[in-house]
Amino acid sequence: MSVNLLGLDAGALAGFFATLGEKPFRSRQTLRWVHQLGIGEFDGMTDLAKSLREKLAASATVEAPRIVADTTAPDGTRKWLLDVGSSAIETVFIPEAGRGTLCVSSQAGCTLDCRFCSTGKQGFNRNLTAAEIVGQLWVARRELGANRADRIVSNVVMMGMGEPLLNYENVVPALRLMLDDNAYGLSRRRVTVSTAGIVPMIDRLREDCPVALAVSLHAPTDRLRDELMPINRKYPLRDLMAACNRYLERAPRDSITFEYVMLDGVNDRPADARALLALIGEVSCKVNLIPFNPFPNSGFRRSPPDRIRRFAAHLQAAGVIATTRKTRGDNIEAACGQLAGKVDDRTRRSLRIARVA
Numbered sequence: 465m466s467v468n469l470l471g472l473d474a475g476a477l478a479g480f481f482a483t484l485g486e487k488p489f490r491s492r493q494t495l496r497w498v499h500q501l502g503i504g505e506f507d508g509m510t511d512l513a514k515s516l517r518e519k520l521a522a523s524a525t526v527e528a529p530r531i532v533a534d535t536t537a538p539d540g541t542r543k544w545l546l547d548v549g550s551s552a553i554e555t556v557f558i559p560e561a562g563r564g565t566l567c568v569s570s571q572a573g574c575t576l577d578c579r580f581c582s583t584g585k586q587g588f589n590r591n592l593t594a595a596e597i598v599g600q601l602w603v604a605r606r607e608l609g610a611n612r613a614d615r616i617v618s619n620v621v622m623m624g625m626g627e628p629l630l631n632y633e634n635v636v637p638a639l640r641l642m643l644d645d646n647a648y649g650l651s652r653r654r655v656t657v658s659t660a661g662i663v664p665m666i667d668r669l670r671e672d673c674p675v676a677l678a679v680s681l682h683a684p685t686d687r688l689r690d691e692l693m694p695i696n697r698k699y700p701l702r703d704l705m706a707a708c709n710r711y712l713e714r715a716p717r718d719s720i721t722f723e724y725v726m727l728d729g730v731n732d733r734p735a736d737a738r739a740l741l742a743l744i745g746e747v748s749c750k751v752n753l754i755p756f757n758p759f760p761n762s763g764f765r766r767s768p769p770d771r772i773r774r775f776a777a778h779l780q781a782a783g784v785i786a787t788t789r790k791t792r793g794d795n796i797e798a799a800c801g802q803l804a805g806k807v808d809d810r811t812r813r814s815l816r817i818a819r820v821a
């Protein structure tokens with residue numbers, strides 16, 4: 465069986481070259497061809513000896529997910545639907561002045577079933593491989609054609625479909641490639657893992673690959689969070705806040721981003737802002753308010769703009785940096801929580817809930 469080189473980080477690629485009886489520096493060369501230059505055919509890797517190229521062609525491939533659909537919103541947000549065999553996943557590029565953010569998926573579907581998220585409603589198919597995760601970046605860079613400042617992927621956020629910290633084994637090599645100077649060379653502050661709060665995995669990430677961390681908080685009390693995010697029953701807020709502080713010990717100059725979806729009448733009252741301030745008081749953080757993005761039968765409404773402004777002002781008055789996420793790409797169903805892809809659910813709903821609780 466041939467190996468897909470796209471998902472191998474520097475260490476794994478060096479190991480692969482060792483099995484071919486080749487020197488480790490070949491792996492650096494290959495990383496550059498594949499990731500920096502986006503070359504998928506070994507024939508094009510002209511500084512590798514012909515005999516090595518033939519060996520590679522016989523034992524390896526560079527295979528990225530295939531594009532099924534490519535949609536651009538009037539605001540420039542672009543969404544790709546990518547075929548990963550049994551399901552299709554989504555990747556979103558968000559151009560902004562001076563930067564471009566790629567929102568990458570980590571799983572086909574999701575097991576967490578957060579009440580306000582459309583991905584959760586699709587069920588869960590499987591974890592993506594490292595090649596499929598980094599392949600989203602590879603495909604996006606190829607499709608964007610780069611060179612123009614507004615088309616460069618300068619930031620990656622693991623905020624697409626799925627829970628990255630429940631696919632740890634595949635997410636970490638993908639992150640390492642994003643940071644590797646021979647591959648994408650992004651600084652660890654420009655690569656963000658967003659988690660619903662898988663406490664033990666936050667600790668492991670701190671040890672293995674401390675990139676920027678965003679935590680989907682969405683509720684200031686266990687009572688409400690238990691309801692909105694079943695995972696909270698397993699990892700309650702106290703444990704989650706402690707894990708955030710441990711994460712920052714590794715990188716004292718950093719802060720955690722808390723994401724907080726604004727749900728009309730659910731978590732957006734002044735009392736919620738006060739409770740939120742009390743909760744995050746001990747953590748060095750920013751708060752990013754996300755106006756709820758609706759999807760059919762969600763049962764929730766977006767908080768009115770005025771209430772979002774007041775909520776943000778409440779946090780700011782207490783000295784907390786609070787920003788409100790601009791809604792991008794919602795007319796192509798590319799906004800936060802709207803990514804659904806086409807998930808062939810392999811779980812039963814009851815099973816998913818049992819797994820989380």
Ligand code: SAH
Binds near residue numbers: 580582622628
């Ligand atoms: N599982 C990870 C990665 C998903 S990131 C996590 O939970 O962090 C997607 C972000 O969008 C999360 O903060 C998620 O809670 C938020 N989100 C989900 N559904 C949403 C919706 N309908 N409107 C706005 N934000 C939503």
